[in-house]
Structure formats: structure tokens, C-alpha cells
Amino acid sequence: MHVDTGKTINAEQLTDGFRRYPVDDHGKLRMQFFNVPALTEAVAQNGTIGLFWLPPGRKRILPGLSRLTGSAFGAARTIDIGHDGYAARPSGTATAEVADPDAFIDGMDVSAAVNGAAWSTVLKYDLYSIDEILVYATVLGGTMPVGATLSGYCAYLYE
Numbered sequence: 001m002h003v004d005t006g007k008t009i010n011a012e013q014l015t016d017g018f019r020r021y022p023v024d025d026h027g028k029l030r031m032q033f034f035n036v037p038a039l040t041e042a043v044a045q046n047g048t049i050g051l052f053w054l055p056p057g058r059k060r061i062l063p064g065l066s067r068l069t070g071s072a073f074g075a076a077r078t079i080d081i082g083h084d085g086y087a088a089r090p091s092g093t094a095t096a097e098v099a100d101p102d103a104f105i106d107g108m109d110v111s112a113a114v115n116g117a118a119w120s121t122v123l124k125y126d127l128y129s130i131d132e133i134l135v136y137a138t139v140l141g142g143t144m145p146v147g148a149t150l151s152g153y154c155a156y157l158y159e
Contacts, residue, residue: 021058027157029062032135036150043144048101051081053132055158060126063104063119065155071148073110076141079150081105081119083127084134094130101138104154111141119154 013024034051043049080102087094104119
């Protein structure tokens with residue numbers, strides 16, 4: 001039921017001339033799963049682990065719906081998840097976007113096991129790329145030890 005309070009306030013998506021993208025207006029929810037099985041050799045401190053590729057085009061990452069599960073890495077260990085550099089074309093000419101190693105997770109504590117933790121409380125993270133974008137994890141504070149595991153999924157809107 002609509003209650004008339006005498007004043008109408010609208011979201012920006014309802015304003016005249018708002019440029020809508022499929023991720024704004026009924027974009028399709030996609031999931032990209034990843035699984036790093038038990039390591040047979042340690043990953044060094046500041047070492048990276050490739051997780052998955054995001055498709056080309058406009059996509060909206062949903063960190064609050066994305067999840068991470070992993071075994072205990074050991075005392076003082078944290079993990080970042082971010083993306084590699086990519087070429088974007090938001091206004092007709094390609095521009096280089098730099099890598100952001102902690103775009104999605106910045107310093108999540110993995111000293112103890114993590115079970116289904118949300119990537120963050122950020123509502124959205126928009127990307128537009130000409131090609132695929134590599135998403136990777138970085139191990140901080142020490143190694144990812146032999147036998148450690150890491151898995152999860154990235155939720156995103158894509159058309």
C-alpha cells in the first residue's frame with residue numbers, strides 16, 4: 001500500500017535519463033565456484049593463488065553473497081582476494097585498469113578454519129572489461145601450509 005506523505009523521493013534509478021545497464025535492471029545472478037584442494041607444497045607469504053576468471057563485459061560483484069571456506073592456515077595468517085589488471089572501455093576507448101589485490105577481501109583472518117564467511121559487507125563492486133579478468137587470492141602473514149584447502153564462490157550479476 002502506498003502512503004502519501006506529501007513528498008516523493010525516488011531512487012536514482014527512477015530519475016529521467018538514468019542510464020540503465022542489465023546489472024541495474026533484472027541482471028542474471030551468476031555464481032563462479034573455485035576449489036583449491038589440499039596443497040602438496042606450501043604457498044609462500046605474499047604468494048598468489050589463481051581462483052577463477054570473470055567473463056568480459058559489465059558485471060556487478062556481490063561480496064555479501066559471496067562465500068569463502070578454508071582450513072586453518074596458522075597463527076597470524078590473513079588472505080586477500082582481488083583481481084588482476086584489465087582493459088576497460090567505459091567511454092569508447094580502451095583504458096588500462098590496474099590490479100587490485102584486495103578488491104573483494106582485505107585481510108580476512110584465516111589463522112583458524114573459515115566456514116562460509118561472506119567476502120565483505122560491501123553491497124556491490126562494479127567492473128567493466130573487454131576481456132576476462134583473473135581473480136586471485138594472496139596469502140599474508142606467513143605461508144599457506146601443506147594440506148591447507150580453500151574453496152568458495154563469487155556471486156555476481158551479469159547479462
